Amino acid sequence: MLSGIVAMTRHSQVMGKDNQLPWNIPGDLKFFRSTTLGHRIIMGRKTFESIGSKPLPKRENWILSSQHCSDNLSQGSDVRYFKTKDEILEAISLDSSGKKNFIIGGAQIFQVFWKEIGEFFVTWIDHDYEGDILFPKVNWDEFHLQQERREIDPIPHSFCHLLRKNL
Numbered sequence: 001m002l003s004g005i006v007a008m009t010r011h012s013q014v015m016g017k018d019n020q021l022p023w024n025i026p027g028d029l030k031f032f033r034s035t036t037l038g039h040r041i042i043m044g045r046k047t048f049e050s051i052g053s054k055p056l057p058k059r060e061n062w063i064l065s066s067q068h069c070s071d072n073l074s075q076g077s078d079v080r081y082f083k084t085k086d087e088i089l090e091a092i093s094l095d096s097s098g099k100k101n102f103i104i105g106g107a108q109i110f111q112v113f114w115k116e117i118g119e120f121f122v123t124w125i126d127h128d129y130e131g132d133i134l135f136p137k138v139n140w141d142e143f144h145l146q147q148e149r150r151e152i153d154p155i156p157h158s159f160c161h162l163l164r165k166n167l
């Protein structure tokens with residue numbers, strides 16, 4: 001089972017602008033770090049570029065891109081490129097490390113892996129931001145709410161843990 005983790009505005013599902021996050025919510029970055037630390041994060045090529053094309057430390061960074069490849073990466077690098085979704089799913093099936101596999105975005109990658117994601121950590125932001133990347137149109141009724149924690153600083157937002165129904 002894959003896990004998803006994302007932050008987006010509640011009303012418009014905005015998740016990015018100019019290849020960056022449109023907001024600065026330190027508590028959400030902290031939550032993302034603590035949730036994913038020691039595990040594997042899987043992202044699209046544009047999201048990898050948005051974090052400076054450097055791996056997030058203490059996590060395996062897997063990147064989906066039809067063009068890039070791992071050939072020029074140093075051995076032992078925490079970065080690995082994959083050309084297809086199926087290559088990623090196969091690599092996960094061969095892994096016995098016990099690490100969780102977090103799909104971290106962006107929008108294209110959530111669309112690609114939507115059906116494989118069994119749990120979602122969603123930060124719903126109760127403020128409208130302009131953006132050019134929206135979370136894909138999906139049926140959230142496929143999930144039920146397991147847990148919710150409300151915060152108001154620096155803007156109101158809710159940390160929600162969702163589980164896929166009928167798993």
Ligand SMILES: NC(=O)c1ccc[n+]([C@@H]2O[C@H](COP(=O)([O-])OP(=O)(O)OC[C@H]3O[C@@H](n4cnc5c(N)ncnc54)[C@H](OP(=O)(O)O)[C@@H]3O)[C@@H](O)[C@H]2O)c1
Nearest residue numbers: 006007016019020044045046047065066105106107108109
């Ligand atoms: N709010 C959040 O939690 C959050 C999280 C992550 C990202 N973001 C934001 O989201 C935005 C980026 O999202 P995005 O949707 O534009 O891009 P993305 O999903 O990060 O990356 C898209 C790229 O992934 C590769 N790709 C997608 N589907 C593929 C497939 N089926 N097979 C092979 N490669 C595939 C392609 O790379 P190639 O072109 O190299 O083939 C494509 O251009 C940024 O603004 C970022 O800040 C927000």
